Amino acid sequence: MKTDPISFAASSPMRAAYSPLTHSFSSFKIGTPNLDAAIAANNSNFYTYELLQSIAEWLKKRVDIRPTVGIICGSGLGSLADTLTERNTFPYEVIPHFPKSTVHGHEGQLVFGKLKGVPVVCMQGRFHYYEGYPLWKCSMPIRVMKLIGVNQLIVTNAAGGLHSDYQPGDIMIMKDHVNLMGFAGNNPLQGVNEERFGPRFIAMNRAYDKELRDHAKKISKDLGIESFVREGVYAVLGGPNFETIAELRLLKTCGVDAVGMSTVHEVLTAHHAGMRIFAFSLISNKCVTDYDDDYEVNHAEVIDTGKMREPILKELVTRMVLKMSELENESASANNIDSASLMFDY
């Protein structure tokens, strides 16, 4: 009989709970009010490897498609998933242990399907820290994807354009990020490190894959959209309020080009797990950095910009997925040749 991770957890007498607030570990007996309180307070990394595996198995039992490419749809960008054929959709509420999506413009479902014949899995709706979830919970679907077989990830978001040249509707390929929440000691990789996903300490300089960024620029040229495709640095804030003028001015002097409230926790989790990452922001609004400017950013505008750019983003993502699948096939055949020559040599 297979061990259900919950009963497994319940049968193990002690468990360590990490508190990002106090930066300390405490031992709790499973099933005791202490542990329940710690979990309720979101201070304990509750998704064990075994639990995540059981979620991946639950999905694999219900879907035949085996994607190696994952896509996360940002605010107003959920329609990217509508392009998939042979779709199999799982609302987050039916997937065991998944959080629920609470933000307008995030449908809250996992969609398996094919993009021009390439198997993909798409998060139609993501989780944000401001929804009340700790970052390790917001990014747990990335680990589930990894256990399903995903090793390349496309992350999309809507973001405010801080760079003076950026206009709403521009697409910013992410070349780097500033993790402001990380500066404050909040990181999805906090707590006991799960070596089966990746090492304790990870370098970040190659997180946003250069080859994929170059392909995206080439595809933008082929599509004739290069005049509004940029490359820049994204900064994440916790939200849910948009930024103050003083905050934005500060970020601008730090070299930030766009600001948002997501993506970085997913990129950290995916990079930790060795995934290849391509990320972009749709610039949905201008950031106000002038005290005489009365314009107020709002979420409806963010969603509308997504709708406005829907056709071109679908095309960009489809072509990137085809390219990623091509790169994967190339590296698979290179590996086969390598192992064949090894067999020959020895």
Ligand SMILES: O=P(O)(O)O[C@H]1O[C@H](CO)[C@@H](O)[C@H]1O
């Ligand atoms: O980053 P995504 O999920 O695209 O959403 C962006 O849009 C919302 C604000 O309008 C925030 O959640 C911000 O992060």
